[in-house]
Amino acid sequence: MTADNFCSNGNDKEGNIEPKGKAYDSMQKNGPDGEAQGENKGEITDNMEQNLDMSQIIEAKEKEIDNYKNKWLRTQADLENYRKRVERDIQEIHKYAGEKLVKDILPILDNFERALSAIEDKESDLYRGVEMIYEEFKRMLEKHGVKEIEALGKPFDPYYHEAIMTVESNEHEPGIVVEVVRKGYMYNSKVIRPSMVKVSKNN
The missing domain is CATH 1.20.5 (Single alpha-helices involved in coiled-coils or other helix-helix interfaces)
Structure with a gap:
């Protein structure tokens, strides 16, 4: 091969x-x-x-x-x-569950103050008796959160005060509460009735 x-x-x-x-x-x-x-x-x-x-x-x-x-x-x-x-x-x-009740009570408190103002003899038993009930009434309201608004001598604050008139004053600067016509009150932290006041102005 x-x-x-x-x-x-x-x-x-x-x-x-x-x-x-x-x-x-x-x-x-x-x-x-x-x-x-x-x-x-x-x-x-x-x-x-x-x-x-x-x-x-x-x-x-x-x-x-x-x-x-x-x-x-x-x-x-x-x-x-x-x-x-x-x-x-x-x-x-x-x-604020008691707000309506408190508002209804405030006029009664006002009446106590009017009664005390109307009694001329501040040393009488009548005056002292009414005053005692009034103070007890106020303490009861304070215990439940009702507090009077301080107004006299304070600068006017529309949140707390309601001005019904302005008056000329040489003793105060303008915008100062010089008279409280009706007391105002707070219920806890809420204004339930503003103070009715007179406010100073320039001469």
């Missing part, structure tokens, strides 16, 4: 055997594991798309969860604010 014949039977000139046949052709078309390379690429692409879709779904669900969480927190905050507001309203109701 000649060298040329040997080469033509599948060997190269250097004596190496050249791979031929169906197995070799299959290796050329398929990957090292014997599977079609095209099919592997298709599967990888499908897997990547599936992973991408899953990531998008997870991200969307996380945003949805955050949205519900924020709504829940806002609802909790609204409920807490509502609870506090109701508590304040209840406290205010309790605090």
Whole structure:
């Protein structure tokens, strides 16, 4: 057998055997594991798309969860604010529950003061008796949060005072309460009746 014949039977000139046949052709078309390379690429692409879709779904669900969480927190905050507001309203109701009664009592207090002013003999038993009842009445009201507004000699304050007239005065600066016509009162921290006063002005 000649060298040329040997080469033509599948060997190269250097004596190496050249791979031929169906197995070799299959290796050329398929990957090292014997599977079609095209099919592997298709599967990888499908897997990547599936992973991408899953990531998008997870991200969307996380945003949805955050949205519900924020709504829940806002609802909790609204409920807490509502609870506090109701508590304040209840406290205010309790605090000023007797306001109408106090307003009805104040004219009686005014009558005691008129009676004391009308009694000429300040040393008489009548005067002392009326004065004792008057002072006891005032202490009872103070115990329940009723307090007289200080007005005489104070600068005029429209929140606490109601000016019925202005009077010329050389003894006071303008805007000073020089006379209290009717006493004013506060119930706890609320003005329930302003003091009725006369206020000084320039000559």
